[in-house]
Amino acid sequence: MILDVYEAVTSRRAVRRFTDRHVPKEVLERVVSAAAWTPSGSNVQPWRIFVVTGEPLAQLKKRAGERLAAGDPWDEPEYETYPPALKSPYCERRFAFGQEHYGSQGISHDDLEARQRAAAANWDCYGAPAALFCYIDRTMGPPQWSDVGMYLQTVMLLLRAEGLHSCTQMAWSKYHKTVAEVLSPPDDLLLFCGMSIGYEDVTVHHTRTGRAPLSETVTFVEN
Numbered sequence: 001m002i003l004d005v006y007e008a009v010t011s012r013r014a015v016r017r018f019t020d021r022h023v024p025k026e027v028l029e030r031v032v033s034a035a036a037w038t039p040s041g042s043n044v045q046p047w048r049i050f051v052v053t054g055e056p057l058a059q060l061k062k063r064a065g066e067r068l069a070a071g072d073p074w075d076e077p078e079y080e081t082y083p084p085a086l087k088s089p090y091c092e093r094r095f096a097f098g099q100e101h102y103g104s105q106g107i108s109h110d111d112l113e114a115r116q117r118a119a120a121a122n123w124d125c126y127g128a129p130a131a132l133f134c135y136i137d138r139t140m141g142p143p144q145w146s147d148v149g150m151y152l153q154t155v156m157l158l159l160r161a162e163g164l165h166s167c168t169q170m171a172w173s174k175y176h177k178t179v180a181e182v183l184s185p186p187d188d189l190l191l192f193c194g195m196s197i198g199y200e201d202v203t204v205h206h207t208r209t210g211r212a213p214l215s216e217t218v219t220f221v222e223n
């Protein structure tokens with residue numbers, strides 16, 4: 001599948017329903033081999049990636065699902081997913097996303113139980129047969145976290161070139177101990193996120209998540 005970069009960028013979106021179609025290992029290898037060319041400050045390459053399929057992924061989904069069903073509280077967070085007091089305009093954007101995301105599934109803002117039920121699909125990787133788990137060394141700071149973000153976007157764009165879709169998920173950090181049980185990462189690593197990978201279930205209706213007008217996020221400085 002030949003996609004130009006613009007097509008790869010604009011056709012990428014968070015897909016939340018995948019088919020069970022097998023993702024060949026050589027495709028995943030090709031993607032992570034090319035993604036290794038992601039730039040990073042002083043080339044430290046601070047990402048540490050686990051690509052997970054088959055029985056280990058089934059185990060992960062099962063264990064997370066069991067914790068969820070048992071009402072087990074989330075693990076002690078290893079980083080703050082959002083600032084405690086998200087200021088304007090970011091809090092409005094986050095709220096609007098929630099409205100749109102849950103609204104499109106017929107779930108009202110106040111229906112916490114239905115929202116939690118919908119969110120549970122995170123820990124089934126939205127049905128995806130492949131996933132990656134992205135760790136970063138605990139000692140790394142904001143510039144290295146930004147390097148990791150670039151790495152993840154590179155992976156997502158390459159997946160598009162392979163006809164695959166993805167969904168990055170900080171939700172997996174809520175169950176980082178369960179992920180660690182299955183993946184046994186070294187203790188000096190911290191789980192940033194998971195990423196579900198697979199072929200989109202095109203029978204599921206989706207709404208495209210919009211973006212703030214450019215005037216809110218970009219300033220052209222000219223003479």
Ligand SMILES: Cc1cc2nc3c(=O)[nH]c(=O)nc-3n(C[C@H](O)[C@H](O)[C@H](O)COP(=O)(O)O)c2cc1C
Pocket residue numbers: 012013014015016097122167168169170171172193208209
């Ligand atoms: C770092 C990061 C973490 C995310 N975590 C989750 C998650 O836990 N669950 C989920 O369904 N989507 C998650 N998303 C997807 C975002 O909600 C999505 O990218 C955003 O709303 C923009 O929509 P789009 O990707 O479809 O354009 C995450 C995205 C990023 C970049």
